[in-house]
Amino acid sequence: MTHSDADLSPATPKKNIVQTLELDLRLLGMIGAFAVLCIGFDLVTGGRFLTPRNIFNLTIQTVSVAIMATGMVFVIVTRHIDLSVGALLATCSAVMAMTQTQFLPNVLGLGLGHPLIPWISIAVGLLVGTLIGAFQGWMVGYLTIPAFIVTLGGLLVWRNVGWYLTSGKTIGPLDPTFQKFGGINGTLGATGSWILGLLAVAGALYGLWNSRRNKIKHGFTVKPLWAEGVLAGIITAAILGFVAILNAYEVPTRKLQRMFEARGEVMPEGFTQSYGIPISVLLLIFIAIVMTILAKRTRLGRYIFATGGNPDAAELSGINTRWLTVKIFALMGALCAISAVVASARLTNHSNDIGTLDELRVIAAAVIGGTALAGGLGTIHGAILGALIMQSLQSGMAMVGVDAPLQNIVVGAVLVLAVLIDIIYRKKTGES
Template identity: 70%
Template sequence: MSDQTPNPAPSARRSILSTLEVDTRLLGMIGAFVVIALAFQMWTGFKAIPDVMNPIAWFSEGRFMTPRNIFNLSIQTVSVAIMATGMVFVIVTRHIDLSVGALLATTTAVMGMTQTQILPNALGLELGHPLIPWITILAGLLTGALIGGFQGYLIGYQAIPAFIVTLGGLLIWRNVAWHMTDGQTIGPLNETYMLFGGINGTLGVFWSWVVGLLAAVASAVGLLLARRNKVRHEFPVKPVWAEGALIAIVVAAILGFVAVMNAYSVPDRVVARDFERWGCEVAEGCTAGYGIPYSVLLLIAVAIVMTIIAQRTRLGRYIFATGGNPDAAELSGINTKLLTVKIFAMVGVLCALGGIVASARLGYHTNDIGILDELRVIAAAVIGGTALAGGVGTIYGAIIGALIMQSLQSGMAMVGVDAPYQNIVVGFVLVLAVWIDIQYRKLSGAK
């Protein structure tokens, strides 16, 4: 019989994590992103000074974790992340949508034609008219909702498998977009519309700090109110120190993100063109930061709305109940056919929102816009922990999954990895993420 006592470290770690009520999947995804960021920071530093055998120098000379790259990474992630939030609901209900990239192309074609040809020719509105962008966006959202709802009707009421309907949609809507534009690039687009693209539309330093502080206060208040509600209903709560630590982490993350966005300086030549826009009285000596892009704010708004739908509404409960056991959900009175229509219509609207960001960032509608986005969106949702078996998925997980995907692609492009090899790595990561999810479920006893 051994006199050795068991090592208390693992149980202590588990106790801390359980006390903080930390989502281990979320922690794992954040850890994966940090590892990717550090790896590419070192790699780009080594590429800059290959003759210096000093890891610290490599890290300091790296380009991946600079404010400029993080800013660009954030605006590049938005379009896929917006659509991935909808893909979570699709996969949770045991369906799949292969048409999101093509649907994005169709909605951007509609919006491009609306603002450059339909409204000017039909109503005599010039491209700079203040109503142009909002009518355009409304047309795109309605188009996405109608197409998505129609596909949902075929799946829900006509019992055609989602794989077949959306595979057909991939072929149909991509070529509908081509037909609408005669295969031409449509643009330039309205200036107000292009504010949603990223670098053309940002809050600036001052308003970014205002928004960041308001978000930090709102997050802290929300966590405290949630704790008070648990106490009122006699649910178990975290210790005060754990609640304080969580609030501190959330506030630090928000303010840290704002600081990084503000640290990306506007080039002097750009400031000189319109120095008053950047809060300067004269162009000489004026320095300014971009701040938070409007497209990132749009993603945050979408994430909040989709999270509320998932966690606080009857629709969200029906979605997860149907994904957990479709037969039981139908027997309990849930109209699963209508639910399918609603989910795919919602995805159509999100494709239109993603299309706004994508086309505004380019400044044009192009024939190849959204190509392979369906694979990126599905990969983001799966990497973010959405189970292909249905019933399990989170909105924040899909967004972090999209960020991980974009980080891999951006980092590999920065170090000179050819596009075919980038796709090989992304495919390997997707398979690895599913394997890890399966192993996690086996170990945790989750279904």
């Protein structure tokens, strides 16, 4: 076995800076596109787009779709699709709204405002979302009905189950603790955000160091130390910069005055308070980390990508691809339920049309984020960035004053264009 096909590249070509830092070119491209978009809107709106206030709003508007997009990555990577996510969100939202406003206070007699109400409601919502997702996954995996059909049916079914449960009425106001997951009603404040930011920096630096140590232990070549330093610097700056921006958004003085009045106090002169990181964004970051670990560092994730790359190979390697499908759709359902918490809490009530067209936004976010519909390729951070790009485009155009129909036309065109660019990029770099 000594004379197999020789490696023809004579010497390692001189590495450029991107290769030395081991950065993902596609990710850089997306970040670049996002930056151009933001700066462009900021110039056109005369500096109104990149204000702390607008960035705060953008992030909390993105959370619901971004959470679902992380799950959609797994669904699309295994060559399936889920068209029912918006409808499933509506059903979960309806179930949670009814649980906290009708069932628990009246039927079980806990009374409105009982401290357990929000948590029981969220648990019920998660259970319902997971079960519905698992049921759809079972139909796809074991009954071999195409996912497109199962979830297209699901779109109609779950949208109207939600309607039926609430008789089409808006249910609210939701529990005050529950509302904290919505965004502006639940933030960490300046100090809390800084502490969290520093913890995140510490965690990221430990991760970098640990990975380097492992590679050295196995005798692999590692990046030069200066490259690690640059990477650590970029990560630190990004995390602390994000915290600084969100902390720069201060609670309006009038609102603070009313808060003090409600407590029977007088607001001190010159008192200010920052919003800081919203709990919903924290939730998204937590989910992003968990989903990334799931994708890259667990057997489940490995099997998801292997099945997407070659279903037969996965099967022959002893992977139970049917059961895997159930798990993926159950996970998608659970994420829909979490999104339902965020979306309904942001609106402070459950409305009948909640989550309408979200399936398209979620799929678009995943696809713009580099998830290939042919399966096998996709990243969690890409999907979140995709969701952020979509949301920025939409709110930016609204801010500029583009008419609603034109906004949707542009978003649709951008989706197709993004996929075209991705196809051209893959051809150029020789990826199939």
